[in-house]
Amino acid sequence: xSSVSSISYNPDYFIHLQPDGAMLVERNTMYYYRLSGxxxxxxxxxxxTKSLKKTASIWxxxxxxxxxxxxxxxxxxxxxxxxxxxxxVLDKLRLTGSTKSYLPISCTLQLTNGCNxxxxxxxASSGKPLEKELNTEDWLEIxxxxxxxxxxxxxxxxxxxxxxxxxxxIITTAxxxxxxVHLFSNGLFWKDDEVExxxxxxxxxxxxxxxxxADTHDKLxxxxxxxxxxxxxxxxxxxxxxxxxxxxxxxxxxxxxxESVIQDAVKAGAxxxxxxxxxxxxxxDHNYFELSDEQYTIVDSKLKEAVNCFGDQxxxxxxxxxxxxxxxxxxxxxxxxxxxxxxxxxxxxxIEDRSLGHILRDSFHEIGTPERLLQAQKEAKSCKxxxxxxxxQEADLPFV
Numbered sequence: 001x002s003s004v005s006s007i008s009y010n011p012d013y014f015i016h017l018q019p020d021g022a023m024l025v026e027r028n029t030m031y032y033y034r035l036s037g038x039x040x041x042x043x044x045x046x047x048x049t050k051s052l053k054k055t056a057s058i059w060x061x062x063x064x065x066x067x068x069x070x071x072x073x074x075x076x077x078x079x080x081x082x083x084x085x086x087x088x089v090l091d092k093l094r095l096t097g098s099t100k101s102y103l104p105i106s107c108t109l110q111l112t113n114g115c116n117x118x119x120x121x122x123x124a125s126s127g128k129p130l131e132k133e134l135n136t137e138d139w140l141e142i143x144x145x146x147x148x149x150x151x152x153x154x155x156x157x158x159x160x161x162x163x164x165x166x167x168x169x170i171i172t173t174a175x176x177x178x179x180x181v182h183l184f185s186n187g188l189f190w191k192d193d194e195v196e197x198x199x200x201x202x203x204x205x206x207x208x209x210x211x212x213x214a215d216t217h218d219k220l221x222x223x224x225x226x227x228x229x230x231x232x233x234x235x236x237x238x239x240x241x242x243x244x245x246x247x248x249x250x251x252x253x254x255x256x257x258x259e260s261v262i263q264d265a266v267k268a269g270a271x272x273x274x275x276x277x278x279x280x281x282x283x284x285d286h287n288y289f290e291l292s293d294e295q296y297t298i299v300d301s302k303l304k305e306a307v308n309c310f311g312d313q314x315x316x317x318x319x320x321x322x323x324x325x326x327x328x329x330x331x332x333x334x335x336x337x338x339x340x341x342x343x344x345x346x347x348x349x350x351i352e353d354r355s356l357g358h359i360l361r362d363s364f365h366e367i368g369t370p371e372r373l374l375q376a377q378k379e380a381k382s383c384k385x386x387x388x389x390x391x392x393q394e395a396d397l398p399f400v
Contacts, residue, residue, distance in 0.1 A: 011089050012179075015040055016105055016150065017097035018335070019370055021396045024081075025105055027152050027179045032105070032336070033081055040398035042072075046085055047093030096150025099397055101368035106153040106337040107146055108350060111139065111164035113342045117186055117221050129159070133342040134360075136166025140173055142340065142359055147177040149364050157184040157350070159342070168197060175201040182207060184247075186221070187230030190237070199240040207245045208234050208270075210261055212254030220253060231268050238269030245272040250299055251289040258302040262310060272315040275303060333386045334373045348376055352383035 012027040015035070022040040025032040035043065045055045053069045060067035076082045097103050114129040134142075146154070154174050161167065161183060174181045180203065187208040198204045211220050214227040221227075234244045246265040248258070258275060265273050277296075278289040291299070296319070303318035310316065333339070334348035334356065341347065345355040346367050354376050357367035366372075380386050 014094045020392045037396045037398040047090035101365040102335045104338045108155040108339045110342045111161045113159045114163050115159040130343045139170050153180040154178045155182040187233040190233040210246050212257040213260045216254045234268040243271045246270045248275045251278040255295050262306045332389045348386050349383050
């Protein structure tokens, strides 16, 4: 098994415009950094000229000022990120987004609400398909539109995403259109041909939900043998070169099982392990699944111990410094990420039911209008992340 420390990426940046400014986004990791209008223009020039001298000369000519290569170097040296631009990391820089609407760089697609399990804490209350779920051709059209609008990171989920009609066509299309494709699965009943397809596509990262040791997991999932089947699927995928993450939803029933699940994740060949709190939505909409402060501290301690024991074999995040109460997927929902339900309604994230519009009936610019997002932020009932989005008070746009 390769060490986690051996995993590396070649930086691949693009610039994403928003109504209040622009961001530099790294395509592989999806890390992003806010840029000033001036920095955005300099980044585009540097990616074009590949020369500090030419960039300084063009900047001086365009603005009718005296501006030397030394001045440009001095400005780039004032920030650890822009300092690295001197080394040519802005190769193949492209522009996405809009200065009129907030368009996403990441989207989650709920291909179906149908599921082969009926978990007691499911945030989506999955089990039966929604009324008027989108069909295969709808999803293919959506994938094409998302790619054309600059989305680079896609997650396919459910229910159980593999139960969606046309799943193989959908995931193959997603693989060809996007740099990063994540597939969320409960790990049950994976067929050999599905493993073969995912392996051949090459850029699919599979997340398998495992919620406790064998007995606990099977009890929470309502299916005997579910734990063994899910772990076997992880092993089968990993053996075929598919990177897997095991995700554990932690609650008072299973919080003591963290260590044993991580040990089995290592044995199965998973690349990463992530623990998240059970959110009080869907079928978990009561306090039974909420961790006490003491339990929360115990989980964080167990995660730290696991990092020390297995950190060279498995990527593990503890809860101390994520600043998000155990929710490690904090992004700016609505403003940079959309959740597209199985019936086509777009919401800021998977636990928020307030619709921003319909993905096929409304234009992307209508869905992402600042007015709609601000209203969604005010009316959010379940999503805590959207309330944390703090936008600049004044716009700092490039070329303005």
